[in-house]
Every structure is written in structure tokens, then in C-alpha cells.
Amino acid sequence: MKTLVVVDHNNNKLEKSTLNTIKAALKLENVDLLVLSDSCKDICNELIHIKNINNIFTNENDAFKNQLAEDSANFIAENFKDYTNILFSNTSNGKNIAPRLAGLLDTMIIPDVIEIVDKQTFKRPIYAGNAIATCKSKNKINIITIRSTAFEEAEIGNENVGKIQEIGSLTTNNQTKYLNSELTKSERPELTSADIVVSGGRGLGSAENFQILEKLADKLGAAMGASRAAVDAGYVPNDWQVGQTGKIVAPNLYIAVGISGAIQHLAGMKDSKVIIGINKDEEAPIFSISDYGLAEDLFKAVPEMESKLN
């Protein structure tokens, strides 16, 4: 039995969720890592100290710079079909590539896994997290994506543990071409790995009003999030969305402001350690899962909180 973790990165840095995926993979057996990039070295340096891994396979090719699913899936299907388990993080990259790979290898993907019960049994949320399904796999190859908030990070030691080895060659696809990216520039921490998240909902009322939340977030060194309602209303960009159709977060502190607490939203944040809700409607469902609730007008409470924090 061999297990492969496909490393998620931005060509310079490791995507932190990869550490959670490796931790999950270590519940299986014989873990190797695969780095596909136009520049593998820096990423490998971050991986080499991770405990209990065997080999780090790399393939350096300009075509991997943009991580098109067609290229990555073809390469993995050709070079790693003798593996029992192939794991990805459930990031936008993982979600794009893993099912395509499963299609190539004629195997049923097991997405968004939150618990590995045994080598063939996995738990995953369904119906926006309103139910948890336990699935037993009859696949020969399990292709799995891991929900990073459900697993701890793999341990990093001092010694070099893995061996680095270049493998395979890529025949680039001629179907899909990368053009460019429009990335949201932000000084704030990344939403899915932030310690504190400040999230706003439709209660904010406008894009401008989100600035009062952003002030609070900056005071706390927090990431910004939002409910789907706020995204749909056009107040904030889609990549701020927390919920079943957006990002899944589990920070130490989640501050939900002007969010009623639709089930869709709760699915994305209910594993946070401490949740506070601020909403003028004292019947709002968000209070039923908040550790601390404050039923007050957010336009009064948020600036007050911001000014009193130091």
C-alpha cells in the first residue's frame, strides 16, 4: 500500500493546508509527496523536514506553473497509478484536479473527508454539513480530498527526512490555456488559516459599511469573511465567502456580525473554537451556536468594540 500527497502551493510557497493533508495521509501508509511546479526547490525545502514521509517526487516544468487540471491529472495518472491512495487538499486546486484524475483512473472520488476511520472507510459531510456520511470504499485506488480544518498539521522536525527525486515527463495539453489571474491583494492573513476571522452579513447593508468591520479586523490582525448573502448582494468579493459553497474555516475566534446564521453559513464556520455573534435580532439563529452573543445594533457595537481594543 502506497500513499501519495499532491502538494498544493503557489510556486513559491507551500499552501498550509498541505500540512493537514499530510497529517491525514499518515493515518494511511507509506506516504510520498509530489510537487508539480515550474520551480520546485523552495517548496521542497519546506517539505524536507516533515516527519514520517518517505520520498518527495518532483517534476519541474513551465507548464505546471499554472496548475491546469488537464496537465496535472494526466501526469499523475501516468506516473502514479500503482498507488493505493492519492490525497489532495480540498482547495480550489484540489477540487479542480482530483475529480479529473479520478475520471481518468475510473475510480470514485472521496471528496472533503473529515475523518479517516480505517484504510477503506471515510467520513464526509453531505447536505451542507447537516449530515455526516460514513463511506466504505470499494475502489482499487482511493482519490481523496481532505478538509484541512478537520486535521492537525503534520509535525516538522530538524533533520532532513525525505529524499527528493525527479520523476516522469509531461506531455502538455493543447486544450486549455492559462491567460491571467486577478488576485485579491490583501495585507490580512489568509482566510482559511487565520487565527481570528471577522465576518459580515447582509446586516451590513452596503459595501461601504464593510469598512467598519475591516477596521475591527485590522485591529485584531484578523482575516475578513462574509456570508453568502453579503456576497450575493455584491458587498464583498466571492473569495470572502464562508459557508458550504465558499470556504470552510475553523479559527480560534470567529466574529459573526450582522449574520443571521443560515445553515449554509454555519456549515462553514461551526468548528471554530470560539464564536461570537453580534446581531440586533435577538432571535437570530447565529446566537444558538455562539459562545457569546450580543443583541445590539452592529453600527454601534462594532465601532465601540474597535475603539476599546488595544
Added chain:
Amino acid sequence: MKILVPVKRVVDYNVKVRVKKDETDVELDNVKMSMNPFDEIAVEEALRLKEKGVASEIIAVSIGLPEVQETIRNALAMGADSGIFVNCTSKLEPLSVAKILTSIGNKIKPDLVIMGKQAIDDDMNATGQMLSAMLNWGQATFASKLEIQDKKIKVGREIDGGIENIEVNLPAIVTTDLRLNEPRYASLPNIMKAKRKPIDEIKVEDLKIDIEPKLEILKVEEPKSREAGIMVKSVDEMIEKLKNEAKVI
């Protein structure tokens, strides 16, 4: 240009689903069912391409029990031209659905398949990518912007941290994200008109495809619930609790 739009009948997104007492599934009896919201976005996008004169024909396909024909009728009422109903009584997972759609794709040869990025029941987010692999077509997942030029499609994709723009040769698969468009409601005259639009029926057995599930569901349970905490009376009390009790700031 011919567009194929797969649509799935799912529990309506407003329904609070409950786990069955015997923990074999969620309660599906007497529950309101609707078209998967992401698939509605897919139908809408196909219609807009037709209205722009880019597409000439839109075919909606659904797989399952006879009830899924209602979902096809919804797509027809929105404006799709015809439907394909694949009659199948067994439980299907994305791998089997992708195989069935591959077979239909090979038969009717669409230039474009637009489908939801995920169904809100099993939340798999897999069928579109699997279908692309099986047809050996390019894929543009999580689309929030879409434009067709010559034999290519330009797609803005929702990725972690922003938007990625790619160009895919046709034929291609697009999976829809939320911001792509806001689906229209079917008007009463169009609902009436939809009743006369043709739906072809195919029996899944006739496709001779292995649809045996690879994942056996052992159990469906309630998620761990989180208990409500306390209500504080002021911002001062909130800050005090966060500092001294929860110790998170």
C-alpha cells in the same frame, strides 16, 4: 452550437434536512424537491448564449426515477429546447453519472456542456471534472464569467484568492459558480409551452454501462451539535469574556 445541460433533482435548498432515525440516509419522504441551484445557473447561462445568437440548441438531461422529468420540464420552461430523460432506478454516484453523460455526449455531440459545480445534496463537486476526463475535453470549473469566441471559450474561474482566466478549446465542459448569473423564473406561458417540448427517454440498461456504486454508505448521522453559550449585555462584557474567559484576544 449545441449545448447540453445536465440537471439534477435535489432536496430544495430551503429545506432543513433531517437524518432518518435508522441513520441510513436523510429524510426524503414528503420533502420539497427542486432543481439543483447550480444547475439553474447552468441553464440560465446556456439560455443567455442562445439569446446572444451564439448557441442554437439547448438540451437538458436528467438521470433517475420518472420524477426527474419534472426537473427537465423546469429547464424547458426556462427556455431549453428539448430534454433527455435517462430512466434509472438504482442509486448513482458521480462516476456513474459521468459515464452515462459520456455516452450521451458521444451520441448527441454537443459543442459545450454547462453544469453545476456541485449538487447541494451529496456536495461531491466531481461530475463535471470526471466527464471532462472521460470525454478527453478541456474543463473550466467554478465559472463566474464566460465568453465564446470562434472555437474557444474564455472563462473566469473562482479560485482561492481571486479569479483565474483561462481559455479552453471547444468542445469543453464548464461548471458554474454562484456569481455567473441570476437564473430567471419561468413565466406562465413558457411553462405551458414547455409541456409540448419533446423529452426523449433512454433506459440506462440500454447504455450497457457499469453503474455499480464504488462507495457504500454505511451510516448517515447528525453532525456533532454545538451548544449555545451566553448572551452578554454590553461590548465591555464581551471584551472581558474574550480576554479573561475564552482567552482568545
